[in-house]
Amino acid sequence: MKIHCRKKRYGYLSDQRNNPKELSLPRTAVVAGPGINNAMKNPLRKIPAVIEGKPVERNECCRICNEKTGEQIAVVDYWDIKTSKLVKCPECSHIQLDPMLTERETSTGCLAYYIEESLRTGKKEQIKNCIRNFRRGVLFGYSLKNKKLSPRHVLELGPGSGYFSTGLQFVFPDLEITVMDINREVLRFNEEHHHYKTIQQIPDNHVAECDGKFDLVIARDIIEHVTDISKVLTNVNRYLAPDGYFHFLTPNGHEDVWKHYLTAILTGSPSELLINHVNYYDGKGLRDLLLQKGFSPVDYYTYNLKTTLRGAGWKKDKKLMSPVSKRTSAGFFITEKAKEAESIDLIKNQVLGQWYIQKKAIWITFVYSIFHHFSIIRINPEFNIGHEIYGLYQKD
Numbered sequence: 001m002k003i004h005c006r007k008k009r010y011g012y013l014s015d016q017r018n019n020p021k022e023l024s025l026p027r028t029a030v031v032a033g034p035g036i037n038n039a040m041k042n043p044l045r046k047i048p049a050v051i052e053g054k055p056v057e058r059n060e061c062c063r064i065c066n067e068k069t070g071e072q073i074a075v076v077d078y079w080d081i082k083t084s085k086l087v088k089c090p091e092c093s094h095i096q097l098d099p100m101l102t103e104r105e106t107s108t109g110c111l112a113y114y115i116e117e118s119l120r121t122g123k124k125e126q127i128k129n130c131i132r133n134f135r136r137g138v139l140f141g142y143s144l145k146n147k148k149l150s151p152r153h154v155l156e157l158g159p160g161s162g163y164f165s166t167g168l169q170f171v172f173p174d175l176e177i178t179v180m181d182i183n184r185e186v187l188r189f190n191e192e193h194h195h196y197k198t199i200q201q202i203p204d205n206h207v208a209e210c211d212g213k214f215d216l217v218i219a220r221d222i223i224e225h226v227t228d229i230s231k232v233l234t235n236v237n238r239y240l241a242p243d244g245y246f247h248f249l250t251p252n253g254h255e256d257v258w259k260h261y262l263t264a265i266l267t268g269s270p271s272e273l274l275i276n277h278v279n280y281y282d283g284k285g286l287r288d289l290l291l292q293k294g295f296s297p298v299d300y301y302t303y304n305l306k307t308t309l310r311g312a313g314w315k316k317d318k319k320l321m322s323p324v325s326k327r328t329s330a331g332f333f334i335t336e337k338a339k340e341a342e343s344i345d346l347i348k349n350q351v352l353g354q355w356y357i358q359k360k361a362i363w364i365t366f367v368y369s370i371f372h373h374f375s376i377i378r379i380n381p382e383f384n385i386g387h388e389i390y391g392l393y394q395k396d
Contacts, residue, residue: 047308047313047314047385048254048255048313048314048383048384048385049313049314049316051073051088051095051254051257051258051261052071052073053071053072053073053074053087053088054071054072055069055070055071055072056070056071056072056085056087057069058070058087058098059098059099060098060099060100062089062091062092062094062096063094063096063100063227063228063229063230063279064089064092064094064229064230064285064286064289065089065091065092065094065285067089067090067091067092069090070087070088070089070090070098071087071088071090072085072086072087072088073086073087073088073095073257073260073261073264074086074257074260074261074263074264074270074271075264075270075271076097076260076270076271076272076273076322076325077270077271077272077273077325077327078097078101078105078109078273078274078276079108079109079112079273079274079327079328079329079330080327080328080329080330080331081101081105081108081109081330082099082101082105083270084097084098084099084100084101085097085098086098086257086260086261086280089285092282092284092285092288092289093282093284093285094253094279094280094281094282094285094286095253095257095279095280095282096278096279096280097278100227100228100278101227101276101278102227103202103204103227106182106202106225106227106276107182108330108334109274109276109330110182110183110276111183111330111334112274112330112331112333112334113274113275113276114183114185114341115333115334115337115338115341116274116333116337118341119337119340119341126161127351129161130161130163130351131163131351131352131354132372132373133160133161133163133164133167134163134164134166134167134170134351134352134357135167135365135368135369135372135373136164136167136369136373137163137164137165137166137167137168137169137170137171138167138168138170138171138365138366138369139167139366139369139370139373139374140164140167140168140247141167141168141170141171141172142171142366142369144171145171147298149245150172151168151172151175151215151216151245152172152174152175152176152215153175153176153178153213153214153215153216153241154168154175154176154177154178154214154215154216154217154218155177155178155179155180155210155213155214155216155217155218155239156177156178156179156180156217156218156219156220157179157180157181157203157217157218157219157222158180158181158203158219158220158221158222158225159179159180159181159186159190159196160186161189162179162189162190162193162194162196163351164218164220165177165179165194165196165218166194166352167369170357170359170362170365171362176197177194177196177197178196178197178198178199178210178214179196179197179198179199180198180199180200180201180203180207181198181199181200182200182201182202184200187199187200193348194348202226203219203222203226203232203235203236204226204227204228204231204232204235205235206231206234206235206238207235207239210238210239211238211239212238212239212240212241212242213239213241214239214240214241214244215240215241215243215244215245216240216244216245216246216247217236217239217240217244217245217246217247218247218248219232219236219246219247219248219249220247220248220249221249221250221251222248222250223248223250223279223281224250224251224253224256224277224278224279224280224281225276225277225278225279226278226279227278229279229289230289230293233289233290233293233295234293237293237294237295237395240395241395242395243394243395244394244395245298245392245393245394245395246295246391246392246393246394246395247391247392247393248389248390248391248393249388249389249390249391250281250286250388250389250391251277251280251281251387251388251389252281252283252302252313252381252384252385252386252387252388252389253279253280253281253282253384254280254282254313254384255307255308255312255313255384255386255387256277256280257280258312258313258314258320259271259312259320259321259322260273260322262316262317262318262320262321262322263321263322263323263324265316266316266318266321267321267324269324269325270324270325271321271322271323271324271325272322272323272324272325272326272328273322273325274328281389282384283302283380283381283382283383283384283389284381284382286381286389287300287381287382290391290393294395294396295393295394295395295396296393296394296396297391297392297393298392298393298394299390299391299392300381300389300390300391300392300393301378301379301380301381301386301389301390302378302379302380302381302383302384302385302386302387302388302389302390303375303377303378303379303386303387303388303390304375304377304386304387304388305377305379305385305386305387306387307386307387308385308386308387312387313384313385356368
């Protein structure tokens with residue numbers, strides 16, 4: 001089977017401790033560079049739109065603030081496995097599945113999605129994604145160097161292809177990397193391809209032997225998938241050594257949930273949920289939870305306005321809807337399609353054999369990575385504008 005190499009973008013870090021005003025912008029302000037004019041800023045005054053729902057009794061409390069009331073904003077079918085409401089918390093604005101998926105339901109759906117994605121994504125694109133993730137790891141590594149940080153022991157939750165950590169290791173050659181995932185195929189690939197240490201577990205479950213062992217924990221495009229974010233952050237804090245760092249990337253919840261909200265209000269039907277996004281984070285609510293769990297912000301911002309300008313989070317357009325649910329069969333993909341899933345046969349030297357990846361001239365790799373992945377515009381996540389939330393937090 002093919003290894004899922006997620007497409008990820010993020011910007012070069014700026015230290016908020018040296019730029020304290022970045023988290024206290026006026027309602028319509030955008031951190032921008034040259035070329036951003038008033039014509040671009042003015043539309044932002046009308047977004048994001050308010051997401052409203054009907055009051056409902058929850059099956060489960062909010063996983064951030066334990067609130068027992070909520071507003072139903074949509075209904076989703078996770079494959080043919082489970083039907084859940086999307087419920088917004090009136091206290092912290094966090095949106096989550098209700099009822100939440102069980103560990104077994106998550107595992108079944110993830111395996112089905114793993115196979116489905118393998119069938120529709122070619123090997124060439126998979127290799128491109130590996131290279132992109134490598135460049136982003138290089139960029140992140142240099143951002144740490146600029147902060148005078150040199151991690152030695154890293155834990156990555158949900159590593160995918162493992163090439164983000166390979167990029168980080170390119171900057172810090174002595175880095176020891178451990179990866180945690182529930183998918184055995186992902187762990188096998190990372191162990192054989194990168195020689196990383198592996199742990200088969202979900203982030204929600206505590207692994208005692210990891211306590212205090214790492215000076216950096218990475219969770220890129222992971223925390224939107226976990227069933228209990230409070231437990232996950234508690235575990236991350238335990239895994240970190242004193243003054244360790246936590247780096248994460250997660251979708252802006254307001255824009256991510258907008259497609260399901262549109263399906264609900266424009267068609268009145270449940271929408272399809274194949275990838276297990278079970279959390280939709282509000283920028284302020286997530287920040288408050290991180291502070292509560294013993295983390296202090298170093299960098300915290302959203303970036304990439306392309307999705308916002310196209311209408312995500314504010315425009316009521318059927319083109320932006322999530323597909324109406326067909327209750328797609330997870331069992332069909334697992335039992336009938338698994339053998340058709342193309343196996344990714346990568347040779348590491350071929351993936352990293354790009355002309356700009358030069359160990360004797362690392363600056364070339366760094367400059368090329370900046371050119372492709374540097375984000376000029378950075379926004380306070382509390383505005384819920386922008387495609388993804390980028391975070392680097394330090395353990396208190």
